[in-house]
Amino acid sequence: MEMISLAQELRENSYPGRGIVIGKSEDGKKAVTAYFIMGRSENSRNRIFAEEEDGIRTEAYDPSKLTDPSLIIYAPVRVLGNKTIVTNGDQTDTVYELMGKGLTFEQALRTREFEPDGPNYTPRISGILEIENGTFSYSMSILKSNNGDPSSCNRYTFSYENCPAGEGHFIHTYQCDGDPLPSFVGEPKLVAIPSDMEKFTNMLWLNLNNENKVSLFVRYIDIETGKCETKIVNKNE
Numbered sequence: 001m002e003m004i005s006l007a008q009e010l011r012e013n014s015y016p017g018r019g020i021v022i023g024k025s026e027d028g029k030k031a032v033t034a035y036f037i038m039g040r041s042e043n044s045r046n047r048i049f050a051e052e053e054d055g056i057r058t059e060a061y062d063p064s065k066l067t068d069p070s071l072i073i074y075a076p077v078r079v080l081g082n083k084t085i086v087t088n089g090d091q092t093d094t095v096y097e098l099m100g101k102g103l104t105f106e107q108a109l110r111t112r113e114f115e116p117d118g119p120n121y122t123p124r125i126s127g128i129l130e131i132e133n134g135t136f137s138y139s140m141s142i143l144k145s146n147n148g149d150p151s152s153c154n155r156y157t158f159s160y161e162n163c164p165a166g167e168g169h170f171i172h173t174y175q176c177d178g179d180p181l182p183s184f185v186g187e188p189k190l191v192a193i194p195s196d197m198e199k200f201t202n203m204l205w206l207n208l209n210n211e212n213k214v215s216l217f218v219r220y221i222d223i224e225t226g227k228c229e230t231k232i233v234n235k236n237e
Contacts, residue, residue, distance in 0.1 A: 006170060006191040010207035015040065015177035018088040020127045021204075022138045022160075023168015023193035030220040031129050031136045032168060032193050034204055035076050035086050038212040040177075043067045048234040049215040054079040055092075056217055061236035071115055071122075077217060084221065087126040088173060089115065095126065105139055106157050113153040114145050119180040121145040123173050129221070136223050137161045140171050144183045158188055168193040201231045 010016065021034040037058070039045035046065045049056045055077030060066040066073075074090040085095050091112045098108035105128045115122040123144035130137050139159040146152035160169065169188035174181045194200050201218045208216070214235055221228040 001187070001190045003167070003190045003192060006189075007203050007207045009170070009189065009191075010204065010209075013176055014209045015174060015181070015212055017122070017173035017181065018125065019170060019172035020086050020088070020125055020140065021168055021170045021191065021193075022086070022127045022129060022140065023191070024136060024163050024165050024223075025193055025195045025220065026166035027195040028165035029223060030195070030197075031084075031131055031138075031223055032197075032200070032218075032220050033077075033084065033086050033127065033129055034200070034216065034218045035088075036204065036208060036216045037076075037088075037214045038208065039214050040212060044072055045212075045214055046236070047072060047214050048236050049076075049217050049232045051230065051232060055084075056230075056232065058215070061234075071117060077219070082131050082226070084129040084219070085126070086128070087124065088122075089124050091124050091126055095128070106141070109141050109143060109157075110155070113143050114150075116150075118150060119148065121148065121150055121183070122181070123183050125171050125173055125184070127171075131221065131223055131226060134224055135162060138163070140169060140188050142171060142184060148180065148183075166193055167191075197229060197231065201233065205233050 018037050048061045050059045057075045078085050078096045095108045126141045141157045170191045171188040197220045216233040218231045
């Protein structure tokens with residue numbers, strides 16, 4: 001698979017929706033993930049990321065303007081032992097709870113499907129990072145309707161073991177803007193992951209569409225020690 005420019009990919013797509021990036025830093029020392037949200041409606045744009053003890057949660061920036069919390073208020077990131085779970089919805093909690101009971105990432109997600117927001121039927125995208133004995137592997141998943149048909153759910157899981165330094169993958173909910181919004185198609189895209197967290201965060205934020213971007217989360221996890229550094233950027237400050 002050819003590596004794409006993540007900056008160009010974001011810059012040329014006004015509405016990828018919500019996106020997950022996972023990979024290994026160029027120096028090979030850090031497991032890296034990023035998650036961003038965008039919005040077209042006032043309700044979707046009225047959000048911020050707030051850090052919690054084991055991850056982050058979306059919150060209403062102005063609670064008086066919150067009209068429907070069902071699909072926009074959730075915990076995108078949670079940590080379960082040596083695993084970091086990143087998703088675009090409340091399936092974070094599903095994965096956390098069921099993996100805690102011994103199920104696999106894929107088994108946990110088989111209990112869920114795409115969001116019930118017809119006619120878009122927004123895909124549920126999920127990722128999991130696992131660090132063990134100085135090694136790092138990750139998986140990404142997308143649950144989506146069958147070409148807009150809500151009677152059928154298509155499920156795809158992509159797993160990456162012992163990934164090379166400087167490489168990662170990017171998956172997002174929508175191919176582009178539209179009405180209805182077309183779901184992501186194909187495999188997660190191969191992208192470069194730099195060692196410089198500040199540089200990576202700035203690249204992502206500056207290339208997301210200025211009108212539609214809402215919040216960005218970036219985390220670098222030391223593969224040897226498990227210590228992590230987190231950055232959050234909110235348009236609503």
